[in-house]
């Protein structure tokens with residue numbers, strides 16, 4: 001693993017880069033090492049430890065990304081937790097129209113929630129009031145979901161504390 005986690009000036013995770021690019025940023029005085037690996041890189045004239053995490057020395061402004069309204073993102077917003085009974089789980093979650101489609105309920109952030117299959121079936125074609133099932137919180141459009149895509153199946157331990165806020169999607173590497 002030679003990828004390097006890049007933090008913003010404010011320590012929020014920005015992206016993942018190659019160590020070559022990270023080293024360039026460090027030598028250009030644009031970034032500092034936050035954590036390095038127990039491994040040397042370099043040639044005859046110099047050697048340094050391989051960076052694992054670097055931090056930009058100036059603030060990088062990022063445009064707010066609009067979060068796409070997808071089933072997956074509704075489940076992420078709701079932490080894969082059934083908004084009716086509180087059951088937690090990745091596999092069994094469905095997306096429920098709070099006001100059912102059949103009653104004119106739109107497919108919007110405000111009208112979609114994560115629901116377990118049991119609650120979804122129980123609620124059926126009824127509103128929460130009709131079904132006497134209260135929502136745990138009012139569904140809202142998320143302003144921003146930090147998203148870093150990492151093509152690995154494991155992450156270095158030291159990255160954890162900078163990524164806990166993030167929805168890290170880990171793509172399994174094949175072959």
Ligand SMILES: [Zn+2]
Pocket residue numbers: 082083084085086087115116117118119120
């Ligand atoms: Zn439920």
